[in-house]
Amino acid sequence: MKKKTVYIAGPVTNDPDYKWKFARAQSKLERRGYKVVNPVSLAAALPDTFTWKQIMEVCLAALSQVDEAYFLEGWEASTGATIEFESIRGRIPVKYEKPKPRTESFHIEIPEFLKNFGKDREDEG
Numbered sequence: 001m002k003k004k005t006v007y008i009a010g011p012v013t014n015d016p017d018y019k020w021k022f023a024r025a026q027s028k029l030e031r032r033g034y035k036v037v038n039p040v041s042l043a044a045a046l047p048d049t050f051t052w053k054q055i056m057e058v059c060l061a062a063l064s065q066v067d068e069a070y071f072l073e074g075w076e077a078s079t080g081a082t083i084e085f086e087s088i089r090g091r092i093p094v095k096y097e098k099p100k101p102r103t104e105s106f107h108i109e110i111p112e113f114l115k116n117f118g119k120d121r122e123d124e125g
Helices: 018-031 039-044 052-063 079-088 119-124
Strands: 005-009 035-037 068-071 094-096
Touching (some): 005 018, 005 052, 005 079, 018 035, 068 079
Parallel strands (some): 005 068
């Protein structure tokens, strides 16, 4: 069986621990049997003259070739990770370091007879 390839996405800018976080995720995913594409390693191999946009183009090209994506905690606040997410939305499976928060809202209508439930006991004390 062919190993699945997974791309790690997450915040880099303004996170002094990003190298460690990406390396930790890579190690975890490799232990689970994945081939891992780590964008931090990709960026480190590029010339120092590459701009953020050029680095993102390389990362997006790599992301377009993987089987799955793994998003680190805090990715929603990262411009780059958000661009990566939008580029694959609905095309490949996405996993999250932390469970994805519920974004849809819901409303439950409380039946009238339950709205005052227990109030008569409060009046007794």
